[in-house]
Amino acid sequence: MTVVDLENVTFAYGEQPAVRDVSLTVAEGDFLGLIGPNGSGKTTLLHLMLGLRSPDSGSIELFGEPVSSFEDGERIGYVSQQATSGGGSMPVTVREVVTMGRFAHAGHGRLTDADYAAVDDALETVGIVDLADRQINALSGGQRQRAYIARALASEADLLALDEPTVGVDAESRDAFYQLLESLNEDGITIILIEHDIGVVTDRASRIACINTELYHHGDTESFVESDALTEAYGASGQVVHHHH
Amino acid sequence: MSTRSPLRRRLERVGIGLTAVLAVAMVGLLAIDALRSYPVVDVIYEQARIAGWWLDHYLGTNVFYHPFMWRSIATGILIGVVAPLVGTYLVHREMALIGETLAHTAFAGVAVGLVVSSMTGWSGSLMLIALVVGILGALGVQWLAERTDTYGDVPIAIMLTGSFAVGTLIISYGRGMTGFNVEGYLFGNISVVTPSGARLMAVISVVVVLVTVATYKQLLFITFDEQAARVARLNVTWYNTLLIVMTAVVVVGAMQILGVILVAAMLVVPVATATQVAHSFRETLTLSILVGQIAVIGGFAFSISQGLPTGGSIVVVAIACYLLAILASSRSTAAISTH
Numbered sequence: 001m002t003v004v005d006l007e008n009v010t011f012a013y014g015e016q017p018a019v020r021d022v023s024l025t026v027a028e029g030d031f032l033g034l035i036g037p038n039g040s041g042k043t044t045l046l047h048l049m050l051g052l053r054s055p056d057s058g059s060i061e062l063f064g065e066p067v068s069s070f071e072d073g074e075r076i077g078y079v080s081q082q083a084t085s086g087g088g089s090m091p092v093t094v095r096e097v098v099t100m101g102r103f104a105h106a107g108h109g110r111l112t113d114a115d116y117a118a119v120d121d122a123l124e125t126v127g128i129v130d131l132a133d134r135q136i137n138a139l140s141g142g143q144r145q146r147a148y149i150a151r152a153l154a155s156e157a158d159l160l161a162l163d164e165p166t167v168g169v170d171a172e173s174r175d176a177f178y179q180l181l182e183s184l185n186e187d188g189i190t191i192i193l194i195e196h197d198i199g200v201v202t203d204r205a206s207r208i209a210c211i212n213t214e215l216y217h218h219g220d221t222e223s224f225v226e227s228d229a230l231t232e233a234y235g236a237s238g239q240v241v242h243h244h245h
Numbered sequence: 246m247s248t249r250s251p252l253r254r255r256l257e258r259v260g261i262g263l264t265a266v267l268a269v270a271m272v273g274l275l276a277i278d279a280l281r282s283y284p285v286v287d288v289i290y291e292q293a294r295i296a297g298w299w300l301d302h303y304l305g306t307n308v309f310y311h312p313f314m315w316r317s318i319a320t321g322i323l324i325g326v327v328a329p330l331v332g333t334y335l336v337h338r339e340m341a342l343i344g345e346t347l348a349h350t351a352f353a354g355v356a357v358g359l360v361v362s363s364m365t366g367w368s369g370s371l372m373l374i375a376l377v378v379g380i381l382g383a384l385g386v387q388w389l390a391e392r393t394d395t396y397g398d399v400p401i402a403i404m405l406t407g408s409f410a411v412g413t414l415i416i417s418y419g420r421g422m423t424g425f426n427v428e429g430y431l432f433g434n435i436s437v438v439t440p441s442g443a444r445l446m447a448v449i450s451v452v453v454v455l456v457t458v459a460t461y462k463q464l465l466f467i468t469f470d471e472q473a474a475r476v477a478r479l480n481v482t483w484y485n486t487l488l489i490v491m492t493a494v495v496v497v498g499a500m501q502i503l504g505v506i507l508v509a510a511m512l513v514v515p516v517a518t519a520t521q522v523a524h525s526f527r528e529t530l531t532l533s534i535l536v537g538q539i540a541v542i543g544g545f546a547f548s549i550s551q552g553l554p555t556g557g558s559i560v561v562v563a564i565a566c567y568l569l570a571i572l573a574s575s576r577s578t579a580a581i582s583t584h
Binding site: 072 | 337459460462463465466468469470472473475476477478479520523524525526527528529
């Protein structure tokens, strides 16, 4: 089954094109690494896929439905850049954040025992049960990532979309975090990951989409490593973050 | 720091329970006051006045016997519930200035209401017109904030000063006709609380509390992580509008006692106080309502005993609570950092 289907999608901020004529599909169970230089339109493309922005032209489908009329919000878990980098001063506990994953299910009704059980399960899966009553702002970057993943798991999302989730996270927690993503992917959750560290992406992702406004490569990881897409997309002067683990 | 002590949790629960009882009693008192010409209610009304007389007798005051004081105290207590309730979401959405702006648009509404009521002779229209203009102003602020390219607070600043300017123009224009006490609405005044104004506040309070309870989850999600809430297919624009309209409604109700200039204080200061010491979002809501009650009751006691304005007294007590909370939380941070 196709999770995301983009056809000839174009989007511009005013006169400045951000995404030009991109077509790609994400199938169920894929682990897609979305890479490209700074300002290449990665985040914009992800926002288009999730329906946070509307394309100027082209069509986008989520789980087989046009994205603009897609209503099953609980099927998507989204971890935005700002959610993870910002500290903020709002007093919210980890349990409260993870419980937000159930809000799309509950609507205006009360949360049920099943909702709370899903929250407990999600905390357990990512291994932060002991942090549940701590404030989210008091956590380290790596712990905070896990809390956001737990929120997506609590909502029983089929698709996990992550925008540079490991910025400011130490190397050890980052490895553990990507192991968690791999095991979630093995359990059948589709993952779309924006990551600036190409080494991580080629190690972990099963498929790669490399963009710089236009799509330079879309296919499995092996064919990407053998192709010239990287140098083409980043250009000769482009800086490539590439350290292998 | 990591968990709240059971004693604190119990105290908060008792406090919020007392607040609920007090607020329901105040709504009841306003209902009795409004319906006192009907049979049965008139008996209850007389009994309430006698109870007020005895209360005055024991306290050595001259307050609780008078229905106009019931109205202003009841309005104050209800403000102490709904303003921090709505304010908790506003403050954490970094929209604290919006409350101040809406107070100024409501002031323009009062000005329009003054002119209309002097022309039609219907005094009950004053707060209703302020409410309608306040809500229109709120929608205008949101429309501007979503569409302009400047920094987010520029349209808000324009709206704030602009509506105040329009208000002063209308009041000057209408002065010949009304001769009304504008200072009462600028600085707040117990005697400004009319029977219809108090009834409006009772209705506002019931509606705002019900709506906030029904949309607690959605407002929390949007406040904490707006983008994720959008992806979860919450109608963020709709809930934003709801929050802003509720703020306008609360501001119009609160303006009678606090005055235009001080009304934002009750939206912001109790929440800032609670945020200093609260552990979770739910606790922030609880504590900010408790601080709101302390500020209103303390402010009333201070202003009545000293013969000073109520609005200023309430805000000063709220800020005293805030300073205490800062001291308390900095001490607990120091205690953590030493071990």
